[in-house]
Amino acid sequence: MTAAAVALLALALALAGPATARAQKVVTIGSNPPGSVFHAVASGLVKLAGETGVARATVQPYAGSSTFLPLLESGELDFGVNTALDAALSYRGPTFTVGGRNPFPHAPSMRLLMLGPRLTAAPLVRKDSPIRTMRDVRGKRVTGEYPASVSTWYTIFGSLQSAGLSWSDVQVVPVPGLPEGIDALVQRRADVSLFALNGAKVREADAAVGVRHLSLDCSPEGAGRVRAALPGYFVHPVKRGEAAAVVEDICAVAFHIYFTAGKGVTDDLAEALMRAMWDQGGRLASVHPIFKDWAHDRLPSLDVAVPYHPGAVRFLRSRGLWTADMERIQQQLLAAPRR
Known part of the structure; x- marks a missing residue:
């Protein structure tokens, strides 16, 4: 190899790293304010995404989930940390009420990535x-x-x-x-x-x-x-x-805390985060004690109020965890009235 060729190869290798970093999507995770359990959970997910190379991520705190749910629907926010009920009411829309009310903004495009720790x-x-x-x-x-x-x-x-x-x-x-x-x-x-x-x-x-x-x-x-x-x-x-x-x-x-995905989250990103949580989720107990409650069996669940993201379904299928009963629940949720 000539000196000129070696120099060109070295230049290409030097540029490859920064280019990859620049191309990597920065994802945002909506949560409650700092000091809350939800903010701690979001921070753990940011740490996981970064350390496993899935994505560069950041926590975006809000006064409450009702503030950022519209941003999941518009695609301005990638992920959110929600309660099961927040997610159900927002997904189903104003005609679905609990206790005679539903003040949450409608987000019919929201999907579930996984169940998190129990609160x-x-x-x-x-x-x-x-x-x-x-x-x-x-x-x-x-x-x-x-x-x-x-x-x-x-x-x-x-x-x-x-x-x-x-x-x-x-x-x-x-x-x-x-x-x-x-x-x-x-x-x-x-x-x-x-x-x-x-x-x-x-x-x-x-x-x-x-x-x-x-x-x-x-x-x-x-x-x-x-x-x-x-x-x-x-x-x-x-x-x-x-x-x-x-x-x-x-x-x-x-x-169970819900880790929800917004309208713009690709199947590949959702699947990659699921895989990272499956492989490395046990390390998050050092971020906050609530993660001690998390276990692998939280990823597939029949007791969900929002349909799974297609990328999450793909991951669960690859692990042999997507059952006929889960498919039945998924189709029921997708067909549920949303208005």
């Missing part, structure tokens, strides 16, 4: 409160409205439903968001609020005045009422001491 929440009362069961909440002051965190309104609704109650059975104390709900409880402006287990705000309130989580109705009937009220939600048992402010065995309300 668990439970009602919260002051430690000296006479309220011992959800049935005792009737007539009490309960934080509500939550315009900045609509999913919390639904989670409290489901908690009430577990005991056969609804919003009309309590005195609603309007609050804008989750932190303000706990503040109202600490300041005795409310008798009951709700927060995710092991939340920093719960620990803060417990240190300040003493609080405890209240159990949902653990009976099969109570669990059935939660599932009927909130698509994608379920009752999960929590042992005493397993989380802050859990002073006795309780049943909490839980759902």
Whole structure:
């Protein structure tokens, strides 16, 4: 090889790396604000995408998922971290309601990439409160409205439903968001609020005045009422001491975090992220403890409220995980009314 040829080859190799980097798509993942569990999950996915070479990614925080759902539909945002219920209400559209309402923007093009870790929440009362069961909440002051965190309104609704109650059975104390709900409880402006287990705000309130989580109705009937009220939600048992402010065995309300894909996500990108999560997802426990709950069996699921992305389907088929029952559920969701 001549000196000139060697020089040309060296130049080509030098240019190949930067060109590849420039060509690699930068993807954005929508989440709740920094400090939230959803932001931690999004940060973990950004880390995974970068370290596995799938894509350069960045977290784009918003006040709540209702803010960024329209951007998934328009294709301006690539992925989102959502609750199961947010995704279901947004996918199905305004004619599909839960608790008599659906304030979420319609996003019929949204698709599910995978189920993430489980998020668990439970009602919260002051430690000296006479309220011992959800049935005792009737007539009490309960934080509500939550315009900045609509999913919390639904989670409290489901908690009430577990005991056969609804919003009309309590005195609603309007609050804008989750932190303000706990503040109202600490300041005795409310008798009951709700927060995710092991939340920093719960620990803060417990240190300040003493609080405890209240159990949902653990009976099969109570669990059935939660599932009927909130698509994608379920009752999960929590042992005493397993989380802050859990002073006795309780049943909490839980759902799997959804990692959703927007209109512009290609099949290749979706499949590559699924493969990265399958191969390397176990490493994410170092990013946030919630990832300790994630497992391979979360990738294929029959209990979904939004159809899978075609790239996710392709990956699951390649692993022999796409069953006839999953195809049946997929077709039902694709055919569901969306308006």
